[in-house]
Amino acid sequence: MNSSENAATLMYGPNGFRVIxxxxxxxxxxxxxxxxxxxxxxxxxxxxEPYASAELSTKRALEEL
Structure with a gap:
């Protein structure tokens, strides 16, 4: 089984996400x-982009600065 076989594609908005x-x-x-x-x-x-935790989200945001 491919690891992306059951992966969703989402569109991320400020208050939630939509399943594509x-x-x-x-x-x-x-x-x-x-x-x-x-x-x-x-x-x-x-x-x-999605993140598994607040720490990873913050780390990624700081990389973009």
Whole structure:
């Protein structure tokens, strides 16, 4: 089974996300760890990237400065 087989494609907005391609998880842009959609709390609207934790989100944001 391909690791991206059940990965969702999302569009990230300031107050939530919209499912473009259904799936069970997204891959954290900073760590590559799968994040179940029901546990997804952190993302970047500007970069359109999901993150597994607040720490990884902050780290990625600081890299963009």
């Amino acid at each position: 391609k259904p799936g069970h998880f997204v891959l954290c842009a900073a760590s590559g760890v799968p994040v179940p959609l029901d546990e997804l709390r952190y993302w970047s609207v500007e970069l359109q």
